[in-house]
Ligand SMILES: Cc1cc2nc3c(=O)[nH]c(=O)nc-3n(C[C@H](O)[C@H](O)[C@H](O)COP(=O)(O)OP(=O)(O)OC[C@H]3O[C@@H](n4cnc5c(N)ncnc54)[C@H](O)[C@@H]3O)c2cc1C
Ligand code: FES
């Protein structure tokens with residue numbers, strides 16, 4: 077059970093950051109994950125009044141506040157036009173509309189959950205995280221960092237020319253994923269991000285140029301094979317390491333074909 | 339701490355603990371249609387409208403709802419009465435426990451998308467779990483409601 081002794085709506089990022097330096101204090105995103113933890117929180121620091129719930133588009137970036145909800149991601153025209161709907165595809169099966177109306181981007185990324193569809197899809201894009209203290213950090217670097225007490229303020233997606241697709245495998249529609257897979261082509265180079273391995277998503281680029289020529293079923297399958305060989309998968313109650321390798325091959329190849337057709 | 343919530347159109351002021359959940363606050367205010375059906379934030383039974391948007395009241399702090407408008411089924415009986423009969427006519431409700439969450443989220447669906455397709459209905463209501471039925475009765479009920487409304491228009 078989650079207990080909270082004090083509740084503060086932070087009035088500034090500085091205030092939120094300072095409060096968060098105390099080990100017993102916690103930032104509240106949507107609280108969907110936090111509420112299931114057995115945790116005694118001293119001060120719950122709510123970011124809801126800091127205007128971090130907006131999606132802004134400039135000529136070369138899409139800037140997403142930490143408190144943007146998963147439902148906002150799903151419905152965002154600029155984000156989904158740019159990503160060919162990959163972001164909507166990534167979040168649409170997360171529990172339900174009501175859940176996505178309060179679960180946040182910030183909590184999803186900060187948590188670096190192994191199963192995260194959200195982390196997987198943004199890793200497939202050219203994304204940076206803006207932290208209050210550490211500043212801008214590439215998302216892939218952030219995903220590998222140990223959790224500290226910094227504040228995730230925004231996510232920044234670079235609008236480079238993009239083809240993209242998102243696929244996942246689930247036992248039933250709104251269950252946790254067994255494997256997540258984002259595929260993209262940025263600046264002419266294909267990459268795949270694979271999550272729910274069951275560890276957090278990792279990115280594999282087409283370093284050997286398997287997809288440099290024409291995209292065919294064969295070359296897409298070859299890249300799928302390469303990604304599956306490169307990543308590490310594991311076994312848990314949702315699936316075995318071998319099954320996940322197989323899914324990696326199949327989903328990556330399908331993602332390449334989908335992206336190539338755009 | 340003191341909070342003020344516009345509950346079903348009426349201003350309510352109350353003193354709450356910092357970790358009081360909105361669902362417990364609402365039930366204490368007499369809105370017992372709002373029920374808790376899980377401990378994992380994914381059954382949808384506790385659905386209420388917060389500033390018109392359907393949310394899970396088991397995962398929202400009463401403190402965060404301070405200054406916002408909340409609607410529960412108690413305040414939306416009339417809107418619900420337009421379609422609940424169609425769902426009942428399909429025999430969709432068995433034990434009926436899931437019904438209030440279902441009705442609340444259907445209200446949200448129809449406000450956002452007055453003429454949804456079957457797939458849109460399924461996608462919107464996917465977060466409302468029912469242990470007894472196979473969801474087909476609810477889908478048929480909403481479909482017949484939409485058809486009858488179209489017929490009248
Ligand atoms: C039942 C259930 C099913 C789920 N299924 C899926 C699924 O299928 N796919 C999927 O991708 N996800 C799934 N999730 C995860 C969900 O999508 C969110 O990622 C998760 O709930 C965290 O988001 P939140 O806003 O609730 O964060 P919270 O629970 O509020 O916070 C999570 C953690 O991040 C910290 N935090 C939050 N915001 C910030 C910030 N701005 N800066 C620093 N720290 C911060 C908090 O202190 C906390 O430690 C599921 C969650 C639940 C509960
Ligand atoms: S009680 Fe199950 S989602 Fe709220």
Ligand code: FES
Nearest residue numbers: 432434468469470
């Ligand atoms: S009718 Fe029993 S849970 Fe839905």
